[in-house]
Amino acid sequence: MGSRNQILEKIKSNKPELLDLPNIDISLFEENLDLIKEFTKKVEVVGGNIVTANSNEDIIHQIEKIFPDSKVKFSNLENTQSFNTINLATLHKPHDLENLDLLVLESKLAVAENGSIWVSDNEIPVRVLPFIVQHLVLVLSAKDIVPYMHQAYDKLSNLDSDFGVFIAGPSKTADIEQSLVIGAHGALSLTIFLKE
Amino acid sequence: MSHSKLASIFNKDEKRVDWHDKALWFVRHKRDKSVHNVKGWEELRNLGHGIKAHMLSNLDNYLIQFEENAKKNGVEVHWAANDEEHNKLIVDILKENNAKKIVKSKSMLTEECHLNPFLEANDIEVIDTDLGERIVQLAKERPSHIVLPAIHKNRHEVDELFQEHLGTKPCDGDPQYLTGEARKHLREKFISADAAITGVNFAIAETGGFVVCTNEGNADMGAHLAPVHIACMGVEKIIPKQEHLGVFLRLLARSATGQPITTYSSHFKKPRKGTKMHIIIVDNGRSEQLSRPDFRASLHCIRCGACMNTCPIYRRSGGHSYDATIPGPIGSILSPGKDLKKYSTLPFASTLCGSCSDVCPVKIDIHSQLYKWRQIITKETPQPFIKKQSMKAMGKIFANPSQFEIVGKIARWSLRNLPKAVINSKPNAWGKARDLPLGPKQSFDEWFKERENEKKS
Numbered sequence: 277m278g279s280r281n282q283i284l285e286k287i288k289s290n291k292p293e294l295l296d297l298p299n300i301d302i303s304l305f306e307e308n309l310d311l312i313k314e315f316t317k318k319v320e321v322v323g324g325n326i327v328t329a330n331s332n333e334d335i336i337h338q339i340e341k342i343f344p345d346s347k348v349k350f351s352n353l354e355n356t357q358s359f360n361t362i363n364l365a366t367l368h369k370p371h372d373l374e375n376l377d378l379l380v381l382e383s384k385l386a387v388a389e390n391g392s393i394w395v396s397d398n399e400i401p402v403r404v405l406p407f408i409v410q411h412l413v414l415v416l417s418a419k420d421i422v423p424y425m426h427q428a429y430d431k432l433s434n435l436d437s438d439f440g441v442f443i444a445g446p447s448k449t450a451d452i453e454q455s456l457v458i459g460a461h462g463a464l465s466l467t468i469f470l471k472e
Numbered sequence: 473m474s475h476s477k478l479a480s481i482f483n484k485d486e487k488r489v490d491w492h493d494k495a496l497w498f499v500r501h502k503r504d505k506s507v508h509n510v511k512g513w514e515e516l517r518n519l520g521h522g523i524k525a526h527m528l529s530n531l532d533n534y535l536i537q538f539e540e541n542a543k544k545n546g547v548e549v550h551w552a553a554n555d556e557e558h559n560k561l562i563v564d565i566l567k568e569n570n571a572k573k574i575v576k577s578k579s580m581l582t583e584e585c586h587l588n589p590f591l592e593a594n595d596i597e598v599i600d601t602d603l604g605e606r607i608v609q610l611a612k613e614r615p616s617h618i619v620l621p622a623i624h625k626n627r628h629e630v631d632e633l634f635q636e637h638l639g640t641k642p643c644d645g646d647p648q649y650l651t652g653e654a655r656k657h658l659r660e661k662f663i664s665a666d667a668a669i670t671g672v673n674f675a676i677a678e679t680g681g682f683v684v685c686t687n688e689g690n691a692d693m694g695a696h697l698a699p700v701h702i703a704c705m706g707v708e709k710i711i712p713k714q715e716h717l718g719v720f721l722r723l724l725a726r727s728a729t730g731q732p733i734t735t736y737s738s739h740f741k742k743p744r745k746g747t748k749m750h751i752i753i754v755d756n757g758r759s760e761q762l763s764r765p766d767f768r769a770s771l772h773c774i775r776c777g778a779c780m781n782t783c784p785i786y787r788r789s790g791g792h793s794y795d796a797t798i799p800g801p802i803g804s805i806l807s808p809g810k811d812l813k814k815y816s817t818l819p820f821a822s823t824l825c826g827s828c829s830d831v832c833p834v835k836i837d838i839h840s841q842l843y844k845w846r847q848i849i850t851k852e853t854p855q856p857f858i859k860k861q862s863m864k865a866m867g868k869i870f871a872n873p874s875q876f877e878i879v880g881k882i883a884r885w886s887l888r889n890l891p892k893a894v895i896n897s898k899p900n901a902w903g904k905a906r907d908l909p910l911g912p913k914q915s916f917d918e919w920f921k922e923r924e925n926e927k928k929s
């Protein structure tokens with residue numbers, strides 16, 4: 277318990293009089309974005325690649341061309357079992373994923389204003405997957421793009437998850453003299469397949 | 473040491489100061505480009521301000537709500553009144569779990585509490601995993617900026633540090649190579665860690681969940697591999713509802729680096745199966761700051777660093793000159809609240825230009841708070857004799873217009889006619905490292921009167 281009550285008491289006596297909680301009026305931000313165009317632009321800004329596709333077979337086919345050398349692979353797309361080289365059901369601990377080359381995940385939500393894509397426990401059976409993998413591929417339907425973060429949280433209010441993450445591009449850092457380097461601790465690259 | 477003394481150490485290397493100044497101004501510029509593309513940016517800032525102000529006015533209740541929900545999610549919640557209690561709580565949790573190797577992602581709070589030396593004294597290895605923080609950790613320094621911890625170091629220094637500690641090859645400071653080597657080095661640490669410590673960017677009362685933002689993915693690599701995750705947060709990190717994240721995540725990265733959002737915005741709610749999650753809620757002076765009406769808005773801060781990037785003093789004096797965990801303009805209003813005497817020079821490390829308040833995403837009136845601290849400090853702490861006397865003399869001169877005119881005349885004449893050696897002599901702090909302008913022939917008053925007369929004729 278520690279100092280719980282003492283802290284709460286102090287805050288209670290030191291806080292100002294109750295102020296109103298402002299309402300978020302989304303119409304203030306509306307500018308009729310062309311969602312696909314804006315999303316594509318922002319994905320490039322955050323360092324991702326974007327490719328169009330029309331079916332899961334098409335996606336797997338293209339992936340094999342883009343990443344010909346990957347050995348350890350996993351996908352959660354429907355009907356792509358033959359693509360997988362590992363079985364998550366027999367995985368002992370997440371650390372064993374260290375050599376994962378390629379991960380393909382389907383997502384149901386993306387945000388045009390910043391190029392980010394929502395991935396949650398519902399899509400990732402092991403949380404560390406999209407971070408520990410070398411090359412991440414996310415698959416998305418154009419209809420699942422929303423304009424701003426406000427609409428994204430609106431959608432998320434009905435999708436409960438124990439863990440979820442907005443991913444925008446590959447991991448990166450500019451901590452050495454402000455030079456941007458792609459590939460810090462998370463994925464080295466992010467490819468997005470957009471199904472129209 | 474005073475801010476100006478510490479700044480003069482940084483100022484010895486003029487080239488570095490120039491680079492530092494330009495690099496941060498460039499980040500400020502990226503911020504501008506990014507926010508100008510957002511329709512309703514000012515409304516967004518107003519919302520950020522309003523939500524935080526409301527939160528503070530109901531903070532105790534939100535904390536209770538947060539605790540209740542977090543517990544329902546299977547998370548253990550602890551409370552720490554100060555740094556000491558925070559550190560002790562963490563060591564207790566680690567010992568309970570037999571954890572000897574810790575990976576830590578960026579958390580200014582654990583810096584503030586001096587957690588690392590405490591862990592090391594308890595025989596626990598702690599590795600900072602944010603690249604910039606790892607660099608300063610290897611150099612045995614503290615971060616000089618809250619978002620860009622190693623901005624004061626150049627690539628050659630990083631090269632040498634890595635050669636010495638990580639056994640890298642000399643590479644003429646190639647950032648790509650050095651980052652790749654750090655990735656390898658830290659992957660090993662992630663894989664073998666017994667526990668992960670992270671900060672918290674936002675904690676949601678409504679859900680009991682919390683959000684951590686990084687670009688490198690280090691918080692996630694730590695938290696999803698280690699069997700124990702400890703998240704440390706100041707009491708002011710609370711936001712009432714999940715929908716408020718929509719406001720703050722739009723504001724944060726754009727203000728920090730100009731990115732539309734950080735690479736990873738991770739939403740933690742429940743521990744993963746078979747592992748433990750702890751949250752430590754820390755006061756450490758925050759409730760005290762809450763009691764000061766003039767300064768309580770400083771608790772709105774979302775730690776974006778924009779006020780540092782834009783500050784003409786910070787850019788030229790470096791983060792270490794503030795001798796505090798949070799440097800720059802916001803640090804200069806937080807630190808005196810903790811120790812007025814030790815930090816009495818910080819509110820004076822400002823031109824009061826107001827640029828910090830202009831860029832702050834949650835609209836903290838930073839420069840007016842700096843001004844208010846000055847009023848308090850001049851009353852409550854001893855001021856240098858010369859400053860006191862000269863302020864008194866100035867007060868008298870300004871109070872009497874005819875006297876002011878005479879003194880003005882003498883000053884203008886002196887600036888035009890006295891030799892430089894006299895003008896820039898020691899007592900004149902304004903003559904240090906710069907030449908004063910030539911004194912004009914007329915005062916403004918004289919110029920204005922003459923112009924009016926000419927108009928009439």
Ligand code: SF4
Nearest residue numbers: 773774776777779832
């Ligand atoms: S005071 Fe404002 S500008 Fe400065 S770090 Fe905090 S939120 Fe950012």
